[in-house]
Amino acid sequence: MLIGPPYGMEAPLARTLEEIVQSNHLTQDELDALVRRFDENGDGQLEGDEVRQFAQAVAPLVGSTMEDLMIILDFYQSDDDPALSPGEIRDFLEIQI
Numbered sequence: 001m002l003i004g005p006p007y008g009m010e011a012p013l014a015r016t017l018e019e020i021v022q023s024n025h026l027t028q029d030e031l032d033a034l035v036r037r038f039d040e041n042g043d044g045q046l047e048g049d050e051v052r053q054f055a056q057a058v059a060p061l062v063g064s065t066m067e068d069l070m071i072i073l074d075f076y077q078s079d080d081d082p083a084l085s086p087g088e089i090r091d092f093l094e095i096q097i
Helices: 017-023 028-038 049-061 066-075 086-096
Strands: none
């Protein structure tokens, strides 16, 4: 579980999501802030609507549809848990894009 400020009180990202996507690399602090941005229930991972919101935000930045990106994100779920962990999000952002 991520340790940080409560949901809604997180520090803003130092770079925009577009800058992160374009660079294919993000720091641990950026990853933590990115997860907190979409993690509505504060459990440290993205699931259900949180994943859809993340996909909707990233899809236009990579020239994809949200539906196609959801399929790609499903590939990065490396365990039996349907949620995206921070590590799985990092893998997606650093490898896929």
